[in-house]
Amino acid sequence: MAADADSRRLYVLTSDENFQETAVAVIDTGTGTEVAAVPLDDDVHFGISVSGDGRRVYIPNLYLSTVSILDTQTNAAVGSPVSMDGIPLSLAVSPDSSRVYVTLSGGEGRIAVFKAADPHSVTTITLRAGRDPAG
Template identity: 30%
Template sequence: MMNSLFDLLLNLLRIKKGICIFFTVTLLNSLTITLKLNAFNPFDNTITGVDTNNIPITIKLDDIVSIKFSIGPCQSCKILAYVANTNDNTVSVIDTTTNSPLGSPIPVGVTPFDIAITPDGTRAYVTTLGGSSVSVIDITTNSSLGISIPVGLNPFSIAIGTIC
């Protein structure tokens, strides 16, 4: 019964909310492994999951010396910076882990100035002072959607909010 409830909780977190449980375990042989938990099996006293390379792992609880757990997004996320390049009408994307540009700058409207990113992390909206519009970038592909939303003269800043 406990296993069914635990598996149900894991599946609800993973499928409905995109949240996973991660374990960092130190084994008797001093090896430390971090894995995304998939199941707990009380019948053979094991936990199963995948490591950071998505390789399946089963660990016996008796082999664990210490264990730490955390909860986080199932997908590994990158933290990116989006920079409005006002003089060349583009937006550059920077990987903050390596502090290096990702790909070529993305073309947007005339004189990009401010950028706002949607809470779901899929779109960036860029004000364009010279174009009196807002350009839209698909963050999942880091490419322009070719959309230019007309707004008032010389849009300076932008903010995104959620209305429920």
């Protein structure tokens, strides 16, 4: 789960026991109520991150090898998921919300990078040591 910068909203990954009917539950922290449930592709989701400006939520889709992007104002997906060249495990958003960094499993140690303004243009950082970065 992840909270937005002002802690007004909490975004929680949910699914049934078979990782079907996955969604992001949007919680209003002031009232403690669920205000939306945003459906996701049926997949395993290990992480979730909110951009520093609070406008976007990013979710890695493990087996689909994609990253879903949600708009926090509409609680809806933004375009099609971003394709990754590997299995996305975890991600981080730069403090200025301009870039998203995604650890990739399945091969040499790599981190995918894309600009929030142009998410389908993905570049890769290759690590010198280790495989399957995480965290």
